[in-house]
Amino acid sequence: MLFHGIAAALVFVWTSLILAGPSYAQSPRPVVVLIHGRDQGKRKEADVRKEFVDGFFAGLQRASLQNIVGTGDVKFVWYGDIYADDGVDRTCPFVQTVPPVEQSARQSLSDAVRRFLVSAAGSVPGLERGLSDLLIHDTEEYLGKANFRCATDKRLASILNEAHTRQQPVIIAAHSMGSLVTFSVLRRLDVDGQISVAHLVTMGSQLGMNEVLRALDGSHTSIPVKVPISIQRWTNLVAKGDLLALRQSGFFDATDPQRKPADTEVDNGNQHPHDAASYLQQRLVARTIAIAFCSSFPGAARPSGCSALR
Numbered sequence: 001m002l003f004h005g006i007a008a009a010l011v012f013v014w015t016s017l018i019l020a021g022p023s024y025a026q027s028p029r030p031v032v033v034l035i036h037g038r039d040q041g042k043r044k045e046a047d048v049r050k051e052f053v054d055g056f057f058a059g060l061q062r063a064s065l066q067n068i069v070g071t072g073d074v075k076f077v078w079y080g081d082i083y084a085d086d087g088v089d090r091t092c093p094f095v096q097t098v099p100p101v102e103q104s105a106r107q108s109l110s111d112a113v114r115r116f117l118v119s120a121a122g123s124v125p126g127l128e129r130g131l132s133d134l135l136i137h138d139t140e141e142y143l144g145k146a147n148f149r150c151a152t153d154k155r156l157a158s159i160l161n162e163a164h165t166r167q168q169p170v171i172i173a174a175h176s177m178g179s180l181v182t183f184s185v186l187r188r189l190d191v192d193g194q195i196s197v198a199h200l201v202t203m204g205s206q207l208g209m210n211e212v213l214r215a216l217d218g219s220h221t222s223i224p225v226k227v228p229i230s231i232q233r234w235t236n237l238v239a240k241g242d243l244l245a246l247r248q249s250g251f252f253d254a255t256d257p258q259r260k261p262a263d264t265e266v267d268n269g270n271q272h273p274h275d276a277a278s279y280l281q282q283r284l285v286a287r288t289i290a291i292a293f294c295s296s297f298p299g300a301a302r303p304s305g306c307s308a309l310r
Contacts, residue, residue: 030169030198030296032056032069032289033159035077037176037204037276038138041084049076055280056173056289063286067305069293075159079152079181083138092150105219110144112211120243139177139206143215149184156185160195169198169296171289175276176244179205184216186228195230199292202261203237203279208246227254227261234261235288242273 174182179202238245248261268278294306
């Protein structure tokens with residue numbers, strides 16, 4: 001009797017699961033990836049992480065969307081130590097030898113980017129002009145030294161590959177130099193076409209510059225460049241008074257116009273317009289990410305907080 005009772009119970013559960021269908025299958029939760037900008041090597045990873053995560057959740061709070069994304073849905077990409085700690089392993093098996101002619105061309109491009117960044121950073125309110133040269137050290141090494149670029153890109157690529165393995169939709173919010181890293185990684189991952197980025201948000205980005213794109217993609221690169229095929233939507237935030245933030249209209253092309261970066265102006269205040277936390281606390285950033293997050297779920301499986309978006 002006991003055996004028949006257990007068998008009957010198992011049949012009932014199995015039948016219920018079949019009849020219930022897809023509603024029992026849990027969709028993988030999307031992952032929100034935050035990636036920082038330059039000049040963070042002197043700070044502790046935990047402090048920078050906290051600044052970014054707290055800024056993002058403060059933005060959700062301001063937009064009354066705090067019941068959508070959880071702390072477990074957020075990944076932070078740290079690479080500041082690559083530019084500050086001599087003990088970091090920067091060797092990379094994927095680094096290829098760049099021909100001398102191309103190496104010279106990329107150095108010229110890097111010099112042009114350096115001049116722009118020094119000039120722009122020197123005009124940022126509250127920043128002593130003598131410090132502006134130090135602020136662009138990371139970007140200069142990233143664009144000019146293959147091992148630095150490879151070591152940096154691997155930090156983001158590993159998180160994207162993990163999300164792909166888990167079949168998680170990806171949303172990326174990249175600040176300043178982080179947008180260069182994101183573009184570099186997504187262009188390389190175009191080869192297999194497996195990564196899908198539901199929405200890319202760039203903040204205070206320098207991607208809207210010929211020399212930057214050619215230093216990243218090769219001196220032969222023609223402008224506009226193709227939007228990486230992984231990007232489904234792209235919003236580029238430019239704060240008033242942020243001289244390090246460039247508009248990207250005309251620098252990128254895609255068959256689907258909705259995949260091109262949409263330049264949007266925001267106001268971060270006059271004191272620190274390039275500040276990452278100020279960008280992340282914008283209601284527009286919170287709403288953009290929340291919409292992409294909720295849209296990645298099948299209708300019935302969406303978090304209850306998604307109803308606030310209607």
